[in-house]
Amino acid sequence: EVQLLESGGDLVQAGGSLRLSCAASEFIFSNYAMAWVRQAPGKGLEWVSGITFSGGTTYYTDSVKGRFTISKDSSKNTLHLQMNSLRAEDTALYYCARGPPAGSSDWHFDYWGRGTLVTVSS
Amino acid sequence: EIVLTQSPGTLSLSPGERATLSCRASQSVDSYLAWYQQKPGQAPRLLIYDASNRATGIPARFSGSGSGTDFTLTISSLEPEDFAVYYCQQCTNWPLTFGGGTKVEIK
Numbered sequence: 001e002v003q004l005l006e007s008g009g010d011l012v013q014a015g016g017s018l019r020l021s022c023a024a025s026e027f028i029f030s031n032y033a034m035a036w037v038r039q040a041p042g043k044g045l046e047w048v049s050g051i052t053f054s055g056g057t058t059y060y061t062d063s064v065k066g067r068f069t070i071s072k073d074s075s076k077n078t079l080h081l082q083m084n085s086l087r088a089e090d091t092a093l094y095y096c097a098r099g100p101p102a103g104s105s106d107w108h109f110d111y112w113g114r115g116t117l118v119t120v121s122s
Numbered sequence: 123e124i125v126l127t128q129s130p131g132t133l134s135l136s137p138g139e140r141a142t143l144s145c146r147a148s149q150s151v152d153s154y155l156a157w158y159q160q161k162p163g164q165a166p167r168l169l170i171y172d173a174s175n176r177a178t179g180i181p182a183r184f185s186g187s188g189s190g191t192d193f194t195l196t197i198s199s200l201e202p203e204d205f206a207v208y209y210c211q212q213c214t215n216w217p218l219t220f221g222g223g224t225k226v227e228i229k
Contacts (some may be wrong), residue, residue: 035218042219044220044223045158045160045209047211047218050218062217095166097173103141106172107154107213108156108172109156109166109168109211110177114164115163
């Protein structure tokens with residue numbers, strides 16, 4: 001069974017940095033695009049960032065462009081999200097999710113981790 | 123950015139009843155539309171992709187339809203475990219976007 005396990009969430013002051021990780025197992029990580037989706041407390045889902053299977057192309061929602069960086073280490077089956085210049089509005093549960101396989105541009109998410117909580121204090 | 127509008131915001135129904143949830147896109151997404159179910163304290167679960175294809179392990183009482191800008195998720199006969207929040211997502215245009223969700227609650 002596909003497993004995604006996030007880590008790295010913490011309480012941080014506004015302006016600070018965090019690095020989230022997502023350890024993937026039971027599938028060929030290098031063959032799949034990946035993404036981060038967040039959910040603020042009591043709110044809906046918001047896509048944050050995505051990366052293609054090869055890692056060659058990355059995508060970001062406007063509110064995090066220039067502050068967040070997504071990366072994919074296929075040698076360690078791990079997805080990362082480097083988060084800089086954090087703001088109070090970045091407070092959320094951050095989910096790692098599996099995107100499309102190589103050759104597909106249909107970005108639905110078939111497996112999700114349980115999330116890691118990021119709290120930014122102002 | 124493609125805006126997805128889900129309606130109604132809350133649906134109050136009894137077990138055994140039929141649930142019909144709507145998702146409308148601000149511009150065409152062809153059939154690149156997915157539906158997710160989320161229960162309290164849990165991660166979202168993929169139900170439907172490409173507007174009408176059930177994901178692995180999803181019961182047949184869940185069905186999706188539509189294309190272009192108007193989509194529907196139907197639960198033919200609600201089971202107790204189906205009371206949850208449902209989100210639609212467009213899967214083809216950047217930025218990817220989710221609808222605001224429909225809560226299906228027990229009447």
